[in-house]
Every structure is written in structure tokens, then in C-alpha cells.
Amino acid sequence: MNIELNRGSRIPLARQIKQAIADRILSGYFKKGARLPSVRKLAQSLRVSPVTVIHALDLLETKGLVKRIHGKGTFVYEDENESETEQTEEPTPFPVSDYLHRSQHWYFHQRESEINFSLCAVHPELLPASDLAQSIRQLAMKDPEVLVQYGEIQGDLELRRTMAKNLAREHLALSPQEVLVTNGAQQGIDLVARSFIGPGDLVVTEEPTYTAAIDAFRSRGANLLTVPMDEEGIRIDKLTALLDTYKPKLIYTIPSFQNPTGNVMSAKRRRELFDLARHTNCLILEDDPWSEIFFDKAPPPPIKSLDQSGHVIYLKGISKMLSPGCRVGFLTASGTVLHRLVAAKTHADLGNPLLNQKVILPLLQPENLSSLLKQLRTVLKKRRDTALRLLRHYAPPQIQWTIPQGGLNLWISLPERIRANSLLQEAEKRRISFLPGSSCYPGDPEWNHLRISFSYVDEGQLKEGIQKLCSILSAYLASAESRKGETPLF
Template sequence: MHIELKRGSRTKLYIQIALTLADRIRSGLIEPGTRLPSVRKLTSDLGVSLVTVSKAYAELEAIQLITCSQGKGCYVRGVQESERSGNIDKMYPVQGNGEKNTPWNWQMALVDYLPRAQLWRHFDTSPQVRYELHMSAIQPELLPTREIIESAYRLSSDHPERMAAYGSFQGDRELRQTFADHFAERGSQVMPERMLITSGTQQGIDLVARTFVGPGDVVYMEAPTYTGAIDVFTSRGAKIITVPMDDEGMRIDLLTRLCDTHPPKLIYTIPTFHNPTGITMSAQRRAQLLNLAQSYHCLILEDDPFSDLYFRAPPPASIKSMDLTGHVVYLKTFSKVLSPGCRVACAIADGSVLTRLVAAKSTADLGSPLLTQKALQSFIQHQYSAYIRQLRDELYTRLSAASAVLEAHAPPGMFWVLPDGGLNLWLQLPDGIDMRELHRHALAAGVSFLPGSACYVGEPDTSNLRICFTVTDMERLCEGLRVLCNVIANEAPLKGGAAADRLPLI
């Protein structure tokens, strides 16, 4: 495996090794039951001392990620899901040294460059989960799937030539014009020539990272933040520095001090209905962040998945709408609120930044599928405005229901703040809860959530979790929250406690 050591860093080498291995274990890239390289082997591979590797393994054992025994080596703790449910144990019995003798053991010798990949790990759940609250998505029954399918069928039947031709690398011109009209209705003037259609926001983040971020480049992010973005920037070898948040978003005062010591290459932010916290950055902070980027000649990557899903008043204008000098790359997804399977989003950028992103897109996939672009274009042009108003009402109804259940069943010491829009609730749990045990017991009870640790760089122990109040129907949402509150109460039966800190419903 590839472990990149920064020998001039203030972080000790054994900590760097331990952190890298911890990321890979938690991401599932090193599977439970896998035997880690011997101390001597890893010492030779990395060019460090035996003591350094021994201390790294001791750190991993202390946080219960691995178990080591004299003469047998160190193994990743836990049992694979596939081993619990299949016949692997019978097919490939464990050897005397405790290692499973499977025909793919040799693969551990293959070097890969994925230091972390949490997104896929928390995307799906096991069949035992009845209440899926972990994934930030909208219940499929609320989406205009039938209309989009009918549109795609008409397009493919009436214009079969579209299935036999490549689309533009930059994206369908008609769709980009429709997006331009969409933004103009919201007070932002954007020409179609400044847009790039991407296969979802995730590809947009990846294109920006692959184009502009290399090993050692400083990337600032909110803490916590979107798991998939952490994965992308970590895979580029970036030096990620996180900035705490308050109720107005990223702390620009702290960011400014950090930039004096570590000048940024890129700042990643989700300023509107932030994922996972739901916080919206104030207009003043947005302007301050743009000024900071201009002074350091760095990029801001503004990720906007939820701005159309407000419950009362529209959020502040995007940072991109204030950008006159090309410092902001703005990502806007439509697949989240229309059709996740279509994977359609757009990036807005200026000058050579856009040119380079289009070039990166061309090498990634030769352009997004034309049929899905055309199918969504028709719906966005003619039906989107009425649809999104109705969807906002429905999502707010579910937030109200979730709030009522939490008020009635949350144990003492549990806190949350109701967001002004978006899909997620960020819960602060009572002190003293073992989050790994809570996650395990919740899954056993049939309810899933996203552990807060997945939303932090380095995955520290945290007493937060994220639930999505829009991913399932109302009955299962309320039932699942009651089950979750009961599991939390059983994990931390605290005496007393303050009432939940929440904003009034709007």
C-alpha cells in the first residue's frame, strides 16, 4: 500500500502512518480480518525505524482498529458482512496463524493511492435496516420520475440520432441556456458559455480537485463537511485544514489567521443549508470569504445542492453572484431534487479556469450523456418552478413531524437546531456515548444514520450524527426517529439535562 510520509511535517511519522492506516480501515479499503504488513516489512517499505512502525501499530490497537499478538501479527478488527452472510468461512478456512487463506490474499501487495473512501461505505445499508435515515436524499415517490421517463422516451423515439452521437464536452447548449434562465430568475446573470455540465456535483468536485489540487496544496474546508469532498481532496494528497463553524457558517476570523501561516490553494464551502449541519452562511460572511480569496489569489469551490429547498425566505445570494474576478467555481446540482439516477449538475467558472475544467471533463468521460440532459432540460424549462414549490411544502411538513418526534422522545442532553432548508438534521448527543456501539445497536434495531465522524478529516470521536428527514415516508420517518431516540437513551441514561436547543418552527 502507498503511504506518503511528510518528513518535514510537525506531525510525527508514526502518527502519519497510523492516521493513513486508520483512514483506510474505516473506509473499508482494508477489510476486517486482513493481516497488516509485518513491522519489518513496513519498516523496509517506508524507510523508517522499527520503533516508528511499532508505535503506529500501538496507536491503532489503542483505538481498537486492529489487534496484535506476538508471533501472529496484526489484524484488522471486526468481521466482514460478507463473511457473516455467506459461505466464505467454509470455502476458505482460517489458517493456524489466524489469516484467512483466500485466493485473493495476494492483492494486498498491489499498491493503490486511495487513502480514504468513506462515501461508498455509508451509501448503502444492510437488508436488516428498516428505517433508512443515513442518506441525504429525497423519497423517490416525491420526485418527478414518471415525467422525466416519458420525456426521455419521447426524445429517444422522435430523435434516435441523439443516441448515436457524442454530445458536447461542455454539455448540451440548450440545457445550459435553460440553466441560465433558471439563474436569471433568481437574480444571477450567467451566460451558457460559462457553464460546464457534469455528472453530478461529485464529478464537479473531482474535476476541480484533479485540475487544481496536487500533493501538499492547502485546501480549507468547514468542520464538519460533506464526506465525499473529504474523500476527493484526501485522494489528491492535499493538506486539508478545517475551520470551525458557528450559526453564521465558517468562522472567517479563524480562517484569516490560518491563511497567514498556510496560504490556501482552494477553499471548499457549502454555504447554503450546509451538509451536514444545515447552517446557512450569512451574506456578510460570504462577502468576507470572497475578499479573502481575492487577496490570496486562490479558488473558492462553492457547492450548492440545496438552495432551492428553502422553507421560508430564499437564502442569501451565492458567493459566485458577487464574483467579478473569476475566483469562484460554483457547483449546482439538479439531480438531487429531480432524478439522482440522471446525474446532472453544472459548474460555473470564468476564464482559463473553465477552459481547464472542460479539458479535464473531456478526458474523464467525453461528456455527460446527451439523453439525460435533454430529458431534464424539458422538465426544468416547463415544470420545475411549480414542482419545487410543492416539494418545499412537503419537505417542510416532514421537518415539522421530525421535530415533534424529537421533542417528545429525545433523551436529556440531546441538542439540535432546525434548518431553514435542505434535507438534513444534525444532532448533538448526550456526553459519554460510544458512537461505534451506538451505530451498531441502531443498525441492529433497524435504523441507520450517518456517524458524525465521517464528516470530519481524520474522523475524530464526535458525539454528532446526521439524519435525513426527507429520504423516507412520513410514517417510517417518525417511527425510525422514535426507535433511534430509544437506542440513544439506552446508550446514555443520563439524569437531568437541559431542554433541546432548537429554533422555532417557521
């Protein structure tokens, strides 16, 4: 365990230490019931005073993440009724310290389920399999040499040109030289993190936000500052106040159908956010995983469309909607920022495989893309409607949920003292999975939310799954009523 402290930060050391340990507990790096290193050992290895460590442990105990037993030590919280069998990891028989701070995305995605509400993806049946099969047959016939060639590190030029055309339709006038092809959108986030974020750097995010983005920033040793949203997106007043005290390096935002909440940032807020970033010389990473999946009207143009000065790095995921098997994402940036990202891509993997880039290319031709996305919007709108109808019908009355205007997710809120992480254990017994909302919080989580993706299950699973989930929920709420006073945890 390497905890990277920033001694120059305005964030107190005890809070930095608390967050580092909390992240590891919630990512399963410390087993439930495991003993943490002693106060003296922690203080020594972190070069802080024992008082600071004790303060950090106090904070963890307040949050219910550890139990301190006098004379025995500090233990990771363990629910005694816990039925879950943890994946047993055979430890390496010698000490290896690592730089993986938080891996909640991995932690919650390595589980198996029959009805998968946790994977935020599109069901294979809804994807253009025959177009793709056609594309690879063509390649095999006409252009098999793509299999024996390296592509450019920055990405295939033809693909970048095509993508630049598509982006022009989204009010983004970019040259192919400003586009970098990544191995899925996740790599885009990671390349930005590794290029510009280091230990103690401050990153601002919406709260809640995308789990794997938090993981990527935290694993660079960043401290995350969060800003709440309202119906117009990120709260500019709160952000402005934050910027009075802190000097963040990057603002990470998902302005359209935010993950996990589905929130849409208004055009006005986009402008205000951009202006703030420009005035404080802060980078924006604008993550756009699915703005074209709107159910009513398209969201406002991307923040990047306002950018003349190079403050915005725009990240476009697209293979999720067309071909997850291809895994292609796009980063756009300019000047030094772009060049550093290409260098980082070189370190990371020397470039995407050429095959996939060529396979997906015909589907990205603007006319094809428009028609494929139109079909997808229609069918996903139906899925969303079904999900909402079922919830209205079966959900216990104490439950609330969002009505997303686009994207793939519903954000469900339980009564405040109910923990979605414990509910997940119940759901998994019946082979249903979802994402516990707590994993979407960079700091102290709210425990009573969950995200379900209505797009990766088929129509039958959607119906069966929501009915089952609602019945599990009703039972769980009733039993929670009887267990009042206890505080079940993650």
C-alpha cells in the same frame, strides 16, 4: 497501500502517516483485528525513520484505532462484542497497491436497510415522475436521435443555456460557455480535485463536512485543514489564523444548509471568505446542493455572485431534486480553470450521456423549475416538522439536534462519550440506517454525532423510524451507563 507523503509540508510526517492509516481503517480497507505491516516495513516503504512510524502508531493508539501488543505487532481495533458481519471481500491472490485512501461514503452506503435515514436524497414519491415520463415520451416521439448521438464533452448547449438562465435568477450572471455538465454533483467535486489538487496540497473545509468530498480530496493525496463553524457559518477568525501558517490551494465550502449541519453562512461571511481567497490566490469550491430547499427564507446569494476574478468554482446539484435517475450536475468556472475542468471531464468519461440531459431539460425551464421547487419546499418542510415533533416527543433527554432552515438533514448529537458508529450497529439490527457523524470529519472525528436525512423515507417510515431510533437510543444510553469506563469504538 500507497501513502503519499509531502516532505515539504508543515504537517508533520507522523501526522500524515497516522491520517493515511486512520482513513483506511475507517473505510474498511483494513479488516477489524487485522495486523498492520511492521514498523520496519512501514518505515522502509515510506522512507521515514522507525521513530516517525512509531509516533504515528502511538497517535492511532491514542485515538483507539489500533491496539499494539508487545512482541506481536499492531492490530486494527476490534470490538469484542461486535456482532456486525463484515462484507467479506475475497482478496486478490497477489499484491496490488492502490491509491484509494479513504472511501467512507462507500463504506457506509453499501449496507442495506428498510428505513434509510442515511441516503441524503428525496423520496421518489416526492419527485415529478409524471413530468419526467412525459418528457421521455416526447423525446421518443420527436427526438429519438439523442439516443444515437454523442453529446458535447462540455455538455449539451441547450441544457447549458437553460441552466445559465436559472443561475441568473440566483444572482449569477454566467454565459453557457462557463457551464460544464457533470455526472451528478459528486463528479463536480471530483473533477476539481483531480484538476487542481495533488499529493500534499492543502485543502480547507468546514468541520464537519460532506463525507464524499473528504474522500475525493484525500484520494488525491491532499492534506485537509478544518475550520469550525458558528451560527454565521465558517469562522473567519480561525481561517485567517490558519492562513498565517498554511498556504491552501482550495477552500471547499457548502455555504447554504451545510452538509451535514444545516448551517447557513451569512452574507457578511461570504464576502469575507471571498476576500480572503482572493487575497491569498486560493480557489474556492462552492458546493450548492440544495439552496432552493429553504423552509423560511432563501439563503444569501452564492459566493460566486461576488466573483469577478475567477477564484470561485460554483457547483450546482439539481438532479437530486428532480430526477436522480438522470444524474446531472453543473460546474461553473472561467478562464484556464474552466478549460482544465473540461479537459479533466474528457479524461474522466468524454462527457455525460446526451439522453439524460435532454430528458431533464423541460423540467429545468425556469418557470417549471420554480414551481417544482416550490412544491418540494412545502412538502419537505412538513417532513422536517414531523421529524422534529417526533424527536421532541420520543428522544431521550440527553440528545440534541439542529433545527435546519433548509436542506434534507438533521444533525443529532449524543452525549460526548457515546459513539454513533456503535449505535449504528444496533440500529442496523432493526433495519434502520443513518450516517455516523464521524465520517464527516477530515481529521480526528467527533464520535457522538449522527446525520439523519428526513427526505428519503416516506411519512410512515419517518414516524416508525424515528420512534424506533429513539427507543434504540434510550436502550443504548442506559446500557452505556452500565458499561461506563469502557470506550466502545467505531
